[in-house]
Amino acid sequence: xxxxxxxxxxxxxxxxxxxxxxxxxxxxxxxxxxxxxxxxxxxxxxxxxxxxxxxxxxxxxxxxxxxxxxxxxxxxxxxxxxxxxxxxxxxxxxxxxxxxxxxxxxxxxxxxxxxxxxxxxxxxxxxxxxxxxxxxxxxxxxxxxxxxxxxxxxxxxxxxxxxxxxxxxxxxxxxxxxxxxxxxxxxxxxxxxxxxxxxxxxxxxxxxxxxxxxxxxxxxxxxxxxxxxxxxxxxxxxxxxxxxxxxxxxxxxxxxxxxxxxxxxxxxxxxxxxxxxxxxxxxxxxxxxxxxxxxxxxxxxxxxxxxxxxxxxxxxxxxxxxxxxxxxxxxxxxxxxxxxxxxx
Ligand SMILES: [Zn+2]
Numbered sequence: 001x002x003x004x005x006x007x008x009x010x011x012x013x014x015x016x017x018x019x020x021x022x023x024x025x026x027x028x029x030x031x032x033x034x035x036x037x038x039x040x041x042x043x044x045x046x047x048x049x050x051x052x053x054x055x056x057x058x059x060x061x062x063x064x065x066x067x068x069x070x071x072x073x074x075x076x077x078x079x080x081x082x083x084x085x086x087x088x089x090x091x092x093x094x095x096x097x098x099x100x101x102x103x104x105x106x107x108x109x110x111x112x113x114x115x116x117x118x119x120x121x122x123x124x125x126x127x128x129x130x131x132x133x134x135x136x137x138x139x140x141x142x143x144x145x146x147x148x149x150x151x152x153x154x155x156x157x158x159x160x161x162x163x164x165x166x167x168x169x170x171x172x173x174x175x176x177x178x179x180x181x182x183x184x185x186x187x188x189x190x191x192x193x194x195x196x197x198x199x200x201x202x203x204x205x206x207x208x209x210x211x212x213x214x215x216x217x218x219x220x221x222x223x224x225x226x227x228x229x230x231x232x233x234x235x236x237x238x239x240x241x242x243x244x245x246x247x248x249x250x251x252x253x254x255x256x257x258x259x260x261x262x263x264x265x266x267x268x269x270x271x272x273x274x275x276x277x278x279x280x281x282x283x284x285x286x287x288x289x290x291x292x293x294x295x296x297x298x299x300x301x302x303x304x305x306x307x308x309x310x311x312x313x314x315x316x317x318x319x320x321x322x323x324x325x326x327x328x329x330x331x332x333x334x335x336x337x338x339x340x341x342x343x344x
Pocket of ligand 1: 265266267268269270271272273274275276277278280281
């Protein structure tokens with residue numbers, strides 16, 4: 001029995017030395033040290049031995065087991081270390097390789113234009129105000145001198161949610177809200193940029209949703225010439241110092257008198273071309289002196305206060321400034337279009 005055990009040990013150790021993978025080692029462990037292995041078998045036969053021999057063989061069997069287990073463990077550690085070494089070698093990073101370029105996004109053209117408009121008016125002392133896009137009939141129409149049934153409501157076909165709630169058709173309700181909030185207690189000098197909604201059929205110049213920036217200045221002794229001065233500064237800063245402006249009479253229910261502002265055509269310098277339809281002028285925005293009724297409804301005494309208001313479409317400004325020919329470009333979000341206007 002002694003010889004058999006020593007034989008097993010020699011045999012097992014030789015196999016461990018020969019083995020080259022972790023799974024080989026596992027096989028050897030199962031074969032020699034497992035419950036069905038030869039050492040277990042030898043121990044099972046111990047019953048036939050004399051009482052003197054039993055402890056001697058028992059001790060030897062344990063020593064053989066231990067020797068094989070130790071050898072397996074140390075070989076396992078060695079193989080694992082080699083494997084790690086190989087892996088590290090394979091995964092070496094070549095720091096001299098050029099990196100992958102990072103794709104950088106940029107603000108949407110409309111966002112940039114609105115920010116440019118905001119900066120410009122902040123520079124003239126206006127503050128920025130915002131309001132809800134789902135608006136009440138009162139703020140969207142009534143407070144702006146457009147009572148129910150007023151024919152001018154047809155100028156702004158609306159998305160109604162209920163009888164009294166609608167998607168705002170302009171950002172003017174923000175003006176009515178701000179004035180109402182101050183209730184005649186202080187001057188107002190603000191612009192309100194935001195999204196507006198109208199029941200229009202989408203085409204190259206119309207969209208059912210677009211952006212607006214409106215402005216309002218209410219104080220004592222605000223005059224038409226103040227409006228003209230502010231708009232003139234805006235036009236020159238936005239389109240170039242050599243642009244001229246002109247005001248034409250118009251109609252809006254919330255301003256009296258109302259005007260529309262044109263700038264001289266950049267393409268033909270006022271000579272007349274296809275862009276300006278031969279007139280030499282391009283329509284930019286509408287405005288006027290705030291209607292006394294509107295002031296009154298918001299708590300301002302029209303005998304004491306006066307004001308001007310104006311409104312423009314950033315899409316139109318961007319189209320004229322950058323020669324964009326279709327309003328849908330702003331909303332279809334073709335990256336090839338948008339990328340052209342990313343500022344570095
Ligand atoms: Zn022209």
